Amino acid sequence: MDRECTNESLSPLVHGDAGGNDDPFFDVVTVSDMNLFRRREQIRPELATALAQLEQLAESQPALRSAARLQGAIMRVIYRDLPASGALDLAPERAAEKLRVGTPLLRDEPVPLDLPAIEALMLQLCGIAREHGDAAEAARAIDAALRRRTLDAGRLAGQVLLGQASAIRERAAELGVDGELLCALLRFSLFPALATAAAQLAPLLTAARWEQGYCPICGSWPLLAEQRGLEQVRFLRCGLCAAEWATDRLRCLFCGSRDHEDLGYLHVEGDDQKRAVTCERCRGYIKVLASLAPIPPLDLVVHDLATIHLDLVAIERGYTAPI
Ligand SMILES: [Zn+2]
Numbered sequence: 001m002d003r004e005c006t007n008e009s010l011s012p013l014v015h016g017d018a019g020g021n022d023d024p025f026f027d028v029v030t031v032s033d034m035n036l037f038r039r040r041e042q043i044r045p046e047l048a049t050a051l052a053q054l055e056q057l058a059e060s061q062p063a064l065r066s067a068a069r070l071q072g073a074i075m076r077v078i079y080r081d082l083p084a085s086g087a088l089d090l091a092p093e094r095a096a097e098k099l100r101v102g103t104p105l106l107r108d109e110p111v112p113l114d115l116p117a118i119e120a121l122m123l124q125l126c127g128i129a130r131e132h133g134d135a136a137e138a139a140r141a142i143d144a145a146l147r148r149r150t151l152d153a154g155r156l157a158g159q160v161l162l163g164q165a166s167a168i169r170e171r172a173a174e175l176g177v178d179g180e181l182l183c184a185l186l187r188f189s190l191f192p193a194l195a196t197a198a199a200q201l202a203p204l205l206t207a208a209r210w211e212q213g214y215c216p217i218c219g220s221w222p223l224l225a226e227q228r229g230l231e232q233v234r235f236l237r238c239g240l241c242a243a244e245w246a247t248d249r250l251r252c253l254f255c256g257s258r259d260h261e262d263l264g265y266l267h268v269e270g271d272d273q274k275r276a277v278t279c280e281r282c283r284g285y286i287k288v289l290a291s292l293a294p295i296p297p298l299d300l301v302v303h304d305l306a307t308i309h310l311d312l313v314a315i316e317r318g319y320t321a322p323i
């Protein structure tokens with residue numbers, strides 16, 4: 001598989017911000033989100049679990065405190081009023097054909113997204129980022145562009161579904177706004193709707209074998225992998241729609257190399273359960289975490305953040321995560 005021909009991922013906002021600003025959350029989210037805490041909101045159990053894990057991470061790793069609390073604020077917002085998502089109508093035969101030729105199921109399908117709700121989410125997330133030191137200026141510029149309609153949420157969402165992260169970054173560059181932040185805001189704003197779509201389409205994934213490293217539902221590169229259960233089957237997990245798909249652990253998911261001399265891994269001494277699996281041929285890497293059961297969709301970003309040290313080690317050695 002040629003890595004150049006496939007899709008690009010939108011990288012998570014938290015990656016850019018794990019450097020050690022340890023502003024407490026309640027200082028960070030002072031204005032726009034305090035209403036969240038005043039009114040006793042009903043928190044979905046899976047959100048409560050993810051937030052508790054983020055809080056634990058913030059307590060145990062001071063360097064990640066700011067990022068963990070920012071992530072918590074983002075998750076509260078994206079799961080406060082879930083954008084409605086309609087049913088997807090995809091016949092099993094069409095799904096099987098797409099899978100056979102390596103086309104993600106959502107590609108070129110009319111995906112029923114509530115675009116006004118997604119735009120509203122993006123603006124709310126801009127509000128949170130505006131309160132967060134480093135990203136404040138960049139968030140203000142994106143907020144202004146969305147309100148002026150020089151950035152169009154519907155068009156951006158369409159480009160995400162077409163795997164055109166580079167077009168999004170180019171548009172951002174034309175407007176002089178931060179492309180990485182824009183991609184991160186989009187990714188978070190689309191996550192609930194795409195995770196719902198992925199759950200709806202998951203039964204169709206058995207229609208044919210999927211051999212690709214990118215997501216069979218949305219086409220994004222995986223955020224991480226799980227080595228699951230006693231059988232140690234490796235599953236890739238999408239950070240954009242939370243889909244999971246099995247993969248061959250003796251093969252590089254990016255370039256397809258099966259040469260054992262190409263495939264290696266990095267880990268921190270004393271913690272062999274979390275690895276960055278690397279490939280010498282394409283210099284790609286992916287984090288692989290041991291798990292007993294599938295990681296719930298909302299916990300994916302928590303695990304990603306908790307293992308950021310592996311990203312740093314891999315990047316330092318010249319490996320790259322898919323972009
Ligand atoms: Zn996906």
Ligand SMILES: [Zn+2]
Pocket residue numbers: 252253254255256257279280281282283284
């Ligand atoms: Zn490779």
